[in-house]
Amino acid sequence: MTWTIVAERLQLLADPLAAQLVPRARAPAAAVAAAVARALAPPELEAEPPPWLWPAQHRALRRALAALEAHGGVLVADPTGAGKTWLALAVARARAGGGACVCCPAVLAAQWREVARATGVPVTTHSHERLSRGIVPAGDPSLVIVDESQHLRASRTRRYRTLAPWLVGRRVLLLSATPVVNRAADLAAQLALAVRDDVLAGAGVPSLRAAIVRGPAPAALGLVVLERPAPGRPAARARTMAPASASPDWRDEAAARIEALALSRDAGIAALVRAHLLRAAASGAAALHDTCRGLLRLVAHAADAGASGATVGRAAIRRWCGLDGQLVLWELLDAREEAVELVTDDLPALRALATAAAAWRATDDPKLAPLLPLLEDGRPTVVFTAFRATVRALRERLGPRAAWCCGGTAGIGPLRAPRAAVLALFRSADIAAAHAARTGRPAPHLLVATDVASEGLDLARLERVVPHDLPWTPARVAQREGRARRASSRCAAIEVVRLAPHPALERHLAQLGTLRRKARLPARVGLGDAGRRSWRWRAEIAEALGDGAAPGARAAVAADPPGALVAVRVDDAGGRTLAVHCWWVDARGGLHDDAETLDARLRAAAAAPAADGDAADWHRAIEAIVPRVRRLLQALAAEHWRATQPRHAALAARLRAAVGEALRARDDASRRPLERALALVHRGHTAGEAHLLRAAATLPLARLPAHLVRMPDAPAAAEPLHVALQGLVAFRGTRDLPGGAAALRSPA
Structure with missing residues (x-):
């Protein structure tokens, strides 16, 4: 069949890419801004939240499910006391058809099983300590929850080397309120357990580890790391107590x-x-x-x-x-x-x-002297120390009124008691009242504990935290305070009483300076209050602007300064969105993509009165972004051809030679598994996959396909790439509007 195209006029396109980005429809500016904000935010997978999950966590559930589906893993970095355990169990309930396994510190295993029973979500538990002995979990769970994942931040430890290969081919949910402890690479090592190093290549990040270590955090990090504020969590009001005497001791x-x-x-x-x-x-x-x-x-x-x-x-x-x-x-x-x-x-x-x-x-403890009067007020208080001997000394000084927890042992005063029973007295006021009614004695209001009780435990009855010893890391500080700063707490604020370090010892240890320096690390990767402008602002602006989005449309508003807000979506051949890029185009054609500017312009676009748009404004904005979009597309296309990592180059060469021999022999049965293995070698890898590939380097070629069978297939090439306009809002400066105030219209 022959087709004939008849047209009155054919015109050569000056720039086909610009033609793809021309807006086709007009919509209210608020709807266009909402479409841009929604595209910038992490994707969500629809799921029915369980009735026991807080409403504030519903969106986090959908985003975690979407990340697990798209990337195979995600890290939830919500603050201590924000309900990460409940969120993880909701994820397990939604997708763990083959069951879920929780890898956690041994001290938290009972708490996990208790909450799992309460929610009706079946899980098995496996301790970090068993991983350190080289023992992997039993069974074949489809979802693995790694709680307190900061304990797996060092890839050279035995627990890391035990867990990483076992996680290959499994969906992994990492939980940690403090994933950055000593360096930014801590976060990269944890993510390597769950996602491949090139997981964000479609968003212009060829190596996740390199991007995190080099800093600052890429905006796309929000696709595999989730963090949200914890509404209702008590504030922390800190004060420092000076020593009772300044004289030498x-x-x-x-x-x-x-x-x-x-x-x-x-x-x-x-x-x-x-x-x-x-x-x-x-x-x-x-x-x-x-x-x-x-x-x-x-x-x-x-x-x-x-x-x-x-x-x-x-x-x-x-x-x-x-x-x-x-x-x-x-x-x-x-x-x-x-x-x-x-x-x-x-x-x-x-x-x-x-x-x-x-x-x-035998002398008076110079640290305890100023603290004793404070502990007499009856407020539930925990005193944390890093040394067992200090726990014993404080027990002796505080007498029978103090509970204590040290390693696997616990008690009240001179008497030992089950550890779980002692800690339960500080979980809620109701449990403490029931204890008093049953025994005829009030529950203790003081708890002296080593750092074994500073992670993961819910001690919501506490109203005061006293770090007796300064830790080396802000992560430990946050974990200690987090035992009391729970969303279930009845306190509006938790008091944190810090003891001033002794000058002579601080001169040698310099712990205060170390804490200040390390406190800046989380912001480098977009975590904590100081890091929200790296990537978390995208999720926040999407929630602020709400629904009613109109993707691909254009609008104009009467607002200063003049310019245009433009967002472009990059999709692969299957229609999967790889990245969304947004720019503010100023009046001179300059491009700005910093968080402060984009956040302000999106909010202004949603609130400003509408104006009559000019097609010239939209075309100037498109022309300004086309060179940047073209460079992005070229970089993404080149990513598919990047060289194999040097440490796997020898294995890749062996596989290429074997594939060539199979082609010449027309042996398709041998060629297909070898080609799959070669494709796996060429891509980024999780830590476990990298371990398998290192082991594969010395195996005979015939055994390689079976050795790598657990590794998921490498993603198909993203080409051809498609770009589309996500939204465009022209800002017409109020002073330059023809007709002055008559040109202003209320938002449609």
């Missing part, structure tokens, strides 16, 4: 003695051991005495080992650090287990320090 002498110790011929180990001793002294004489005794045993062991030709390894020093070992920054050192040469000449000085610390224990 035993801590000045302790700091001088510790500084005089050599400790190790390895400068890094010496610095870490010295910091641990200084932190023990900052906690109290009991902690220093306990720590010195442990170090004495370790140095004596090193002396005996040296006499027999053996050495002491880093694992022994880790054990000496005990509970506080997680706060000693081992990840800054080489992870290899190697000999550590401890200085045995320190033995006499260490014995003298331990003897002095024992004597100092």
Whole structure:
């Protein structure tokens, strides 16, 4: 059949790309602005929320489901006390046809099972501690929830290397209120458990890890990281208590003695051991005495080992650090287990320090003196410390009125009690009242605990948090305060009482400066109040402008300054949206895409009175953005041809050669699985997939397809790409409107 095209006039398009972006219809400016805002926000997957989920979490549920469906994983970084457990169980209820497994710290497993029973969502639990022993979860769950995922921020740890390969091919929901602990790379390592490194390539981010580490956070990060404010969560009102006396005390002498110790011929180990001793002294004489005794045993062991030709390894020093070992920054050192040469000449000085610390224990605690009157007011209070010895010392001083929790043990006063029962007394006022009615004694209002109780637990009865020891990271500060700052709390504000550090110890430790520096890290990746302008503003503006959107339309408003707001959507061949880009085009044709400008212009477009539009305004705006859109399309197209990562280049070369041999032999049965394996090698990978590929490098080619069968197929090439106008609003400056006030119309 022959077709004949008849036209009165054919005209060559000056720029086909510009022709694709010409707006075709007109709509109210508020509807156009809402269409742009909705496209900028993370996508949502429709789902019926369970009745027990807070209404404020319904949108988060839909966004988490959409991220799991599109990318295979998502991290929920809502603040402590915002209900992440309930949100995760709602996600499991909506999509875990094969069941859900929760990987969490052992101390939280019972709480997870209790809430799961209350909601009727079946889950299994597996502890982080078991992962550290190389044990993977049982069964084949379709959804894995990793709670307190900040504990898997170091890819060199055994728990990380155990979990990562097991997660391949599974949907992963990460939960952490504090995913950035020591560096921005902490977030990248956690996301690598759940999503591939090129997950945001369609949005112009070739490597997720590189973008996070390099900073600032790309706007597309909001597709795989969700964070929302927690309405109803109590505020934190902090104050610092100065020491009762400014005169020197035993801590000045302790700091001088510790500084005089050599400790190790390895400068890094010496610095870490010295910091641990200084932190023990900052906690109290009991902690220093306990720590010195442990170090004495370790140095004596090193002396005996040296006499027999053996050495002491880093694992022994880790054990000496005990509970506080997680706060000693081992990840800054080489992870290899190697000999550590401890200085045995320190033995006499260490014995003298331990003897002095024992004597100092009998004196009044200079940190506790200003705190005791405060604790007499009866307000439910938790005192956090990093040292077990400090818990024992505080128990002795506070007497039978104080509950305590230390590792796996707990009690009230001198008596031991089940840990869960003790912590339950601080979960709600109702439980405390029931305890008083049953026993005839009021529930304790003081809880002294190590940091084992500072993560994940719901202690909503608390009204005050006292960090007895300064932690190394703001993440630990937030976790401690988060035990009381719960959405279920009845308090309008939680009091946080901080104890001023001793000047001599702070000069050596510089913890306040470390905390201030690390407090700026979350904002670099768009987290926390200071980071909302990186990507979270997109979700907020979409919620603010509401529904009634009109995608692809144009509008004009009478507002200053003159210019145009333009948004463009990039879709793949299947109609899936890869990215939405938005610019403010100023009167001179300059492009601006910073959050402050776009947020202000979107809100102004939704609220300003309508004006009569001029086609010339719209065409000038389109012409201004076309070069930028063209560069974006070229970058996206080039991304498909990027080189294989160097560490997998040898494997890719082997596979290409094998595919060539199969083609020449016309062996389709062998060629297809090899081509699939080659496609997988060329793409970005999760941490688990990268582990499988490293192991595959030494396997015979015949075994490769079976070895990689768990890896999901590589996404198809996005080409050809399509661009479309998402919305255009022309701002006609009020002073330049023809007809003055007569040209203004109310918003349609």
